[in-house]
Amino acid sequence: MTQLKSLTTKEVARLCRVSDATIKRWEDAGLLKSERTSGGHRRFRAQEIAHFQREQGLGLKICYGDESTVSQAKRRRANKNHSKCELFQSLIAGCEEESANILIGAYLDGKPLTEIFDDLLCPAMCRIGELWFNGEITITQEHIATRAASNSIYKLRNLLPVSKMTGELATCCAMEGDFHELPTHLAQIIIENEGWEVLNFGANTPLYCLAEEILQHSPEMICLSATLMTDVERLSRDYKSFTEQINKLKIPIVLGGRAFNDERIRTRFPADYYVRNFSEVAELTQRLSKTM
Numbered sequence: 001m002t003q004l005k006s007l008t009t010k011e012v013a014r015l016c017r018v019s020d021a022t023i024k025r026w027e028d029a030g031l032l033k034s035e036r037t038s039g040g041h042r043r044f045r046a047q048e049i050a051h052f053q054r055e056q057g058l059g060l061k062i063c064y065g066d067e068s069t070v071s072q073a074k075r076r077r078a079n080k081n082h083s084k085c086e087l088f089q090s091l092i093a094g095c096e097e098e099s100a101n102i103l104i105g106a107y108l109d110g111k112p113l114t115e116i117f118d119d120l121l122c123p124a125m126c127r128i129g130e131l132w133f134n135g136e137i138t139i140t141q142e143h144i145a146t147r148a149a150s151n152s153i154y155k156l157r158n159l160l161p162v163s164k165m166t167g168e169l170a171t172c173c174a175m176e177g178d179f180h181e182l183p184t185h186l187a188q189i190i191i192e193n194e195g196w197e198v199l200n201f202g203a204n205t206p207l208y209c210l211a212e213e214i215l216q217h218s219p220e221m222i223c224l225s226a227t228l229m230t231d232v233e234r235l236s237r238d239y240k241s242f243t244e245q246i247n248k249l250k251i252p253i254v255l256g257g258r259a260f261n262d263e264r265i266r267t268r269f270p271a272d273y274y275v276r277n278f279s280e281v282a283e284l285t286q287r288l289s290k291t292m
């Protein structure tokens, strides 16, 4: 289900920022090619639309400081001083429209979502973390970049084709004390892309609260993320009582995030699965899906 699907007239119109009628006119005039469904509805190949957009300069708005951002001067400085990575530059400049365009462009070029997250977005965020760690950017610059990342992935999410729903539910969140919310957003989008519904509680979620939600909703998968653990002792005690509380439901627990790269941490947080990246989340979701 992760492969690229064809787009409806409405989706193409939204991407090109024109009306549905305009898309139909362009198609009638032979500017755009489409195929028809058995019901006679138009379907457009995403790659062709991406090509058309680039040729015509449609929809892919270049942004200099719109929405969230910073001044052009700062943006130019960021471009000059830092890496050549296009996405990294847009993020560091806080330019969410342009960052979204890069992610959407990659998607329309046929890159799977998992690769967009694992190979494009995460390395860019990692670079931002390194610069912050080395004192080359300030905390405020990191905050702006993270907000640009967060908002741009939601822009991408908004135009993903609606997957055929499997009727399965997953929850995801980051553990208490962990304020890194991007991993939970990314996991949510990947799981939704497999046709599951997702309740994403976001960052800093106490496990006793999560247990209540689990008992109430009885999901088919629990995805927990931890980038950093500030108090391993306390968290592992909370985790133990969490797993005891929900044990009878036999729901697979999936742990992910850089904290679990450490084997000693994994030993203290026993789980059904440990995932290292978003490709593994997609594979696991497919495996756990009862409708497969």
Ligand code: B12
Residues within 6 Å of the ligand: 117, 118, 119, 122, 125, 126, 127, 128, 129, 130, 133, 142, 146, 177, 178, 179, 180, 181, 182, 183, 184, 186, 187, 223, 224, 225, 226, 227, 228, 230, 255, 256, 257, 258, 259, 275, 276, 277, 278, 281
């Ligand atoms: C943005 C950011 C923040 C923001 C988060 C804001 C927000 N709204 O999310 C804020 C400012 C809150 C923050 C705070 C801190 N941060 Co911070 N932060 C980052 C940064 C730059 C990006 C994090 C991110 O979202 N990355 C995107 C994720 C998806 O990528 P990833 O973490 O590399 O994950 C990979 C895998 O682990 C896996 N994965 C990760 N999570 C999950 C989850 C699931 C379910 C799955 C399947 C997979 C998965 O996928 C990725 C690979 O494809 C990172 C740098 C970095 N390397 O990522 C630092 C980083 C994580 N932070 C760091 C630190 C030190 C801190 C602070 C302690 C700083 C401080 N002194 O206050 C605090 C801790 C706050 C807390 N208690 O949580 C360090 C952690 C070092 C370490 N020990 O591991 C990093 C690595 C920066 C660095 N280079 O030093 N941070």
